[in-house]
Amino acid sequence: MLGSGLDICLVESGGFTPDAETQALCDLQSTGYPVRENFMSRARYFGGSCNLWAGRNMTLNDLDFEARDWVPGSGWPIPHAEVTRYYPRTFEILELPTLDRVTPEFLVKGMSQDERRLFQDGPFAPTLSLWPKSATRFGSAFGSELRRATSARVLINASVTSLALNAAGNAVESVRAATTDGRQVEIRARCVVLACGGLENARLLLASRDRQPEGIGNGTDQVGRYFMDHPRAVFGKVHLPAGVKVPMLRGRPLSDGKLQVGVGLSPSTQRREGLLNHYVTLELQTSGYAEAKYQSFIQTMKVVLRRGYAGSRWDFARSHMTRIPDMIYLLSPKELMPHLVYRSYVALRDAIPSRPAPRTYVAVYFCEQPPDPQSRVMLSEETDRLGVNKLKLHWRIGDPVRQSVFRMQELLGRELERTGVGRLEAGDGDPLFTDASHHMGTTRMSASQRDGVVDTDCRVHGVTNLYIAGSSVFPCAGHANPTLTIVALALRLAERLRAL
Ligand SMILES: Cc1cc2nc3c(=O)[nH]c(=O)nc-3n(C[C@H](O)[C@H](O)[C@H](O)COP(=O)(O)OP(=O)(O)OC[C@H]3O[C@@H](n4cnc5c(N)ncnc54)[C@H](O)[C@@H]3O)c2cc1C
Incomplete structure (x- = not known):
């Protein structure tokens, strides 16, 4: 997106190194199959969980995109080719062995x-x-480019607490963020992209209840459902x-x-x-x-x-x-x-x-975990230190x-x-089983609002300027570690946003 002529503001909850107070904002209540401790499954600072990741990359295959009659709720509403189109650049970004190594x-x-x-x-x-030769850490790999860019601002230590919709309830008017010492900031933008990870994306939609008491994009009770990992x-x-x-x-x-x-x-x-x-x-x-x-x-x-x-x-x-x-x-x-x-x-x-x-x-x-509406995240009664309801995760394998x-x-x-x-x-x-810190499915992509949260452009159904990046949009998990597909879909989304 840098150099596209668009002004970008990146809002990051953490600083440049991990700290306990910010990391604790991810604490959740687990009521289903046990998941690993907070610090092992997410990193809430600049560069995100790829500060911790192992760098293992896999591509999904054609069957993962098909609706399989033996896997209820399976299938993507876009063809596989819509993702593979972005592989050459994805492989470059992830510094992977060239694509010709992937042939049978x-x-x-x-x-x-x-x-x-x-x-x-x-x-x-x-x-x-x-x-790659060593796992790509996005914070260090792209941090200096962001710092040099005149069209981008990075707000660190600013945790988004909610999104405010306009009176009609069909567009985001502003993004509210807070620091852990209580300062507040409100950001207005033409387009908003939520890219806070597979759990926090759903949490922020559910926690934004000013205009829609059930949360943004949740008119059909889909936000937070279909949580999948790779057991x-x-x-x-x-x-x-x-x-x-x-x-x-x-x-x-x-x-x-x-x-x-x-x-x-x-x-x-x-x-x-x-x-x-x-x-x-x-x-x-x-x-x-x-x-x-x-x-x-x-x-x-x-x-x-x-x-x-x-x-x-x-x-x-x-x-x-x-x-x-x-x-x-x-x-x-x-x-x-x-x-x-x-x-x-x-x-x-x-x-x-x-x-x-x-x-x-x-x-x-x-293992592939099939989409299951009862495997889900919901808001808990408990709140974090910024007053945002914590998540209750009910992982069902x-x-x-x-x-x-x-x-x-x-x-x-x-x-x-x-x-x-x-x-x-x-x-x-x-x-x-243990989880693999692959948090998927909670804002799934669907052709219609009835069975999902984002449309095939990764835009939240019914909200004209709100997009989601990350594995929360995967409607089906397949067997592949998610990050390669996340990057490919992010490139696709960037192309869409540049064209607006
Ligand atoms: C130990 C470990 C090993 C892994 N190994 C692999 C692997 O080998 N292969 C693979 O494909 N995947 C792996 N993963 C998963 C991989 O890290 C994730 O798929 C990937 O990081 C997801 O990217 P993301 O940008 O969507 O989310 P994240 O990387 O989680 O980034 C989210 C960003 O949003 C910020 N944020 C969160 N909430 C807010 C808020 N309210 N306001 C502002 N900012 C916020 C966070 O601080 C963070 O910077 C691993 C994960 C872990 C933890």
Whole structure:
């Protein structure tokens, strides 16, 4: 948008580093399936949650955009091509390996014989996760450009508390913001874009009740519903015999980034068996830890390393720091080493001809959660220090997610054995899920106001100058981490706004 001739005012709740008071404005009440603590799932300061993110990028696929009769409420009201059109620039912004790395031919070329057997003529299709050399932190990547721009102003430490509509209730007249020490500011603009993250976007609409007591855009009771994440579960183990090689499944460095292949359910398997779009990756086994603890330790460690924690460091130290040596053990070489060192390490390892010894990996399931109107956020009676009602999050994962995990596990066991690639040790009991901090669906895109909050231009139904950016507009989550799609949709929205 810079250089478009438009005057831009970016209103940011936090400062340039995390602080506990501002971070606490995100505190919420969880009444459904448990979610991770506030400081681990969002960063409320300049640059947003991408100050913490892992930088894993995936594209949605055609089936994710289709209305599937076995997934109620599925389908996007725009074709997939409306998003892929923006991929070339999206890949540049995210500093990802070039698009030609995403082709099936490229993947097959890089696979070992064992990996090819696993994917040939079976129920699976490879999924592809891409990383840049190091995860893009939007605050530092674009901060100086914003600072230099004469057409943009950035207000930091200004938390938006509500939006005020005009008397007719069909346009935003002003945006109200406050500092944590009580100063107030009112901003007027021709167009307003809410880009406060998948939970706060819905919260601000619900909390803006001057003209519409049910909240802005909520005439049909859609705001806050359909909350989705990507439930993740460490469930079971995969034993590989001596000699089996799985380089792509374990992840490869490239000259311009990294990639990792996952074992996904192919579109035809999903169609035939009525399954969700799940995939599995093989990760290092965790010695000495119960499976359920594996992810929370890894995630805690990663957040600490990325300076995301804004609570009391003393409390944190008491509860977690003593375990840091074990946590470091859980991080893979690619997360601990700079890109060049990691690449050299892998190249050196590969140059020494060797027959791999038998190995065991844990199977990590990354799941699609279907849209469910009962999985939702609402306003709680409690307010934050700025007087805005906190959110009550009722996360409901639903049986279809579990059923797809169990079926996928069966298929994985069968295929590993059929192809001689390995043996599955099935997970015990019910999978224990964690959220992935992918907050989606709460202001979903829809063709009509009856079943959503924003239209196909990401404009709030019935409000002429209010737009929403972010994964809250996703009507369906698919299997892919959301940020790549968020960036592509933001580019699309910027194009629309420039044309106004
Ligand atoms: C630990 C972790 C790991 C992750 N890993 C991945 C990954 O590997 N791949 C992936 O695709 N995604 C990942 N994510 C998710 C990713 O970070 C989000 O999808 C992405 O940051 C969402 O971007 P956004 O701009 O919509 O929201 P955010 O990044 O949350 O930005 C919202 C911004 O709005 C500000 N704000 C909030 N409320 C207000 C208010 N009332 N007034 C003014 N400003 C406000 C916030 O301070 C923030 O700057 C991860 C997230 C976490 C926490």
